[in-house]
Amino acid sequence: MQVILSQLEIDQKITRLAHQIIENTFEQETLYIGGICGNGIQLAEKIKEIILNHSSQKIIVFEITLNKSEPWSEPISLSVPQETLKNGYILLVDDVINSGKTMQYALVKLLEQATKAIKTVALVDRQHRRYPIKADFVGISLSTTLKERVEVELSDKNSHAFLK
Numbered sequence: 056m057q058v059i060l061s062q063l064e065i066d067q068k069i070t071r072l073a074h075q076i077i078e079n080t081f082e083q084e085t086l087y088i089g090g091i092c093g094n095g096i097q098l099a100e101k102i103k104e105i106i107l108n109h110s111s112q113k114i115i116v117f118e119i120t121l122n123k124s125e126p127w128s129e130p131i132s133l134s135v136p137q138e139t140l141k142n143g144y145i146l147l148v149d150d151v152i153n154s155g156k157t158m159q160y161a162l163v164k165l166l167e168q169a170t171k172a173i174k175t176v177a178l179v180d181r182q183h184r185r186y187p188i189k190a191d192f193v194g195i196s197l198s199t200t201l202k203e204r205v206e207v208e209l210s211d212k213n214s215h216a217f218l219k
Contacts, residue, residue, distance in 0.1 A: 059205070060179075060195065060216035068178060068194030069098065073105035075192050076146065076176070077112075083144045083171075085113040089133070091161055092120045094150035097209045098178060102148065115139070119147075119161045126160035137168050145173045146192075150207040152177040155186035162188070179205050179216055 060068065080086055086106070090099030096118045103114045118134040133140075147161055158175060165173055174191040181197055197205065197218075204219040 155188035159186040
C-alpha cells in the first residue's frame with residue numbers, strides 16, 4: 056500500500072478546489088453542492104466551509120445516496136427535495152472518479168430537474184473511464200493500472216489517499 060496523498064496534501068488539494076470553484080462560480084448567488092454518500096459528502100462539507108470563508112455565496116450541501124456497486128438496483132435519493140435544485144448551479148462531488156459509473160448515475164438523477172449547470176468535482180481522478188464523465192475540478196490526476204485501487208480516508212486529523 057502506497058500513500059499518494061497525506062493529510063497536509065489533501066487539505067491543500069481541497070483548499071485549491073474550493074478556490075477554483077469560487078473563481079469559476081463568483082457570478083452565482085447560490086451553489087448547490089451534492090456529495091455522493093460516504094467520502095463525497097464529507098468532501099462537499101469541507102469545500103463548503105472554505106467557500107463560506109472566502110465568498111458571500113449561499114451554499115446548500117446535500118447528500119446523494121446510491122448503491123455504488125449496482126446503482127440501478129435501488130432508487131437514488133437526495134437529502135433535499137429535488138425541486139430545490141430547479142435552475143440551480145450544482146457541483147457533483149466524490150472522492151475518486153474511476154470508471155465514472157457512480158457519478159454518471161448521480162448525474163442522471165440530477166438531470167431529472169432543469170438546472171443552470173452541473174460541474175463535477177473529484178479529489179482523485181483515475182482516468183479509467185467506461186462512462187462519459189469528466190472532472191471539471193480535480194485535486195490530483197493519476198495514471199494507474201486497472202488492477203490498482205485508490206482508497207481515500209477522510210477525517211479531521213488523519214486523512215490519507217492510498218494506492219493499493
